[in-house]
Amino acid sequence: MDAAMIKEIGEIVVRMLIIFTAVFTGVGYMTLVERRVSAWMQDRLGPNRVGPQGLLQPLADGLKHLMKEDIVPAGAHRMVFVLAPILVLVPAIASFAVIPIAGDAINLQDLGLPWDWQIKPFIADVSVGLLILLGLASLEVYGVVLAGWSSGSKYPAMGALRSTAQMISYELALGLAVLPVVLTTGSLRLQTIAEAQAGTWFGFIPHWNVFIHPFGFLFLLIAIFAETKRLPFDLPEAEPELVGGYHTEYSAMKFVMFYMAEYSTMIANAALMVTLFFGGWQVPGLALSQPWMFLIQVGAFSAKTFFFLFLFVWVRWTLPRFRYDQLMNLGWKVLLELAFINLLVVAMLVAAGVM
Amino acid sequence: MPLVAYIGLSAILFVIGVMGVLLKRNALTIFMSIELMLNAVNVALAAFARHHGGLDGQIFVFFVMTVAAAEAAVGLAIFIAIFRLKKTTDVTEINLMRW
């Protein structure tokens, strides 16, 4: 192996290390955030005993689940039962590969490290990045439907059927909601979409897509709540009716994998919203030299993403659950049509040269 | 890979699909074998498109996918209707119209 090859592989490894470490830490701490915020909203304390402010709680939880007994029910289809949590987790994690976290690449020498390596702000630069994200989102359904089927039990099967129907239905609205952004930007590459949102109007309104496509953003937000199966759309795991939904029969690490998948989907979807509608890593009016620019952009991206994660938690502890027929009606008879009309209007405006 | 390899692969996949249709009992698996054949054709189309340097072959793949989607929707609806009536997906049991 020559030096150039080591350099290239090193750059890729550092990229993956940065992004996946961030994601896994984020997933762990989202569970804590969820519990602390919900406690705060209900005037409780929440977990605050393990470490300062309960900061070591995710570690303790992980350890507890590691030591639990891994049960495979007698009626289960063993191979598929083991495969299902993997199939849920992998697409959820893989979607981070195409999301850009900063503008320009950073050289490790700028950070005071001895290597002359250019670290790009994304793992893979794909010209159809947005489509990859949508494709991975649609692959997550497999794990869910297989988990329900392979458990060989009534409630998981019901939960899986519900969530499959829900995810398929809202995927359409999700796709239609993001298309207006693609129309005005003219690219499916996420970095190009983020770059296109630079600058401001009148010097103080940032040039973000949310101000151009407010309806698109609203529809995307609703569709994402349904895709991540969070309240008010958490019917697949509605505990009064279905015990726990498609992962009722799972325990120990397999159960943790479903949980991790849920939270990493949330983070990925929040990051997607930020990239498409809130300028991604853009900080309007900021011009600094490297490495400060890179670090601040990463910080801005994380802060924006965290805002949406907080919104997820906030909504979860605020709104009641929809009924199943209401959910389907909303998806097929309202959201889909409105998103389609929105797309048509934007397409006409683009064709007329207004946008 | 050279063009020959792609077309050969396409031929193999297609024949596997044909055998699935001829051999299987489960109506759903037969249906999957048809998807297998359509997919084999897609490989050949994309390979020939690359061979000629044009995109028309890839456009055809899109149309094949459209047809596959339409076919899956209608076909599965038919299976659901049959299953309600006969409680089976075994094609050897679905022979009311045979004589």
Added chain:
Amino acid sequence: MSLDTILASAASIAAIFSALMVIWQRNAVISALFLVLNLGSVAVLFLTLGGEFLAAVQVIVYAGAIMVLFLFVITLLNPAPLKERFASGPVMTGLTFALGVLFVAALMRGIMSLAGAGGVMASVGEEYGSARSIGELLFTAYLYPFELAGVLLMVAMVGAVVLARRQTAGED
């Protein structure tokens, strides 16, 4: 060997293996899973053929929509796995397989004639297979078939709803 060749060869092997497993498995759910693997490997093959957009669409439409629908219906009906692997006895099955191999051999003979001068891939630019170039072609030269495909989907949708809905009392 270039990286593309390695990738394409691996995807080809995966495609053939998964296709065989689709027709070998008794359980329809496992068959469907292997079909998904097959579709995924074909998507990788599209990538090696320069069809970036096509590969993405293959995953979204085939793996993400059609196969999910299959799995949904299989788990909804949940038919018991059939006892017999194939519809006819071992003799007929063996004969069918032999004929299949023979047919592949015959096809290969024809395909091998491509191997000479006609078998090279054209060199293509960056834009080959991108969303933009496909879209331009689709909305100019192939506009009419494109519209017809839309009509086809519409008809299929109506047909599926009519076929699958339960007849309720009071309707004829």
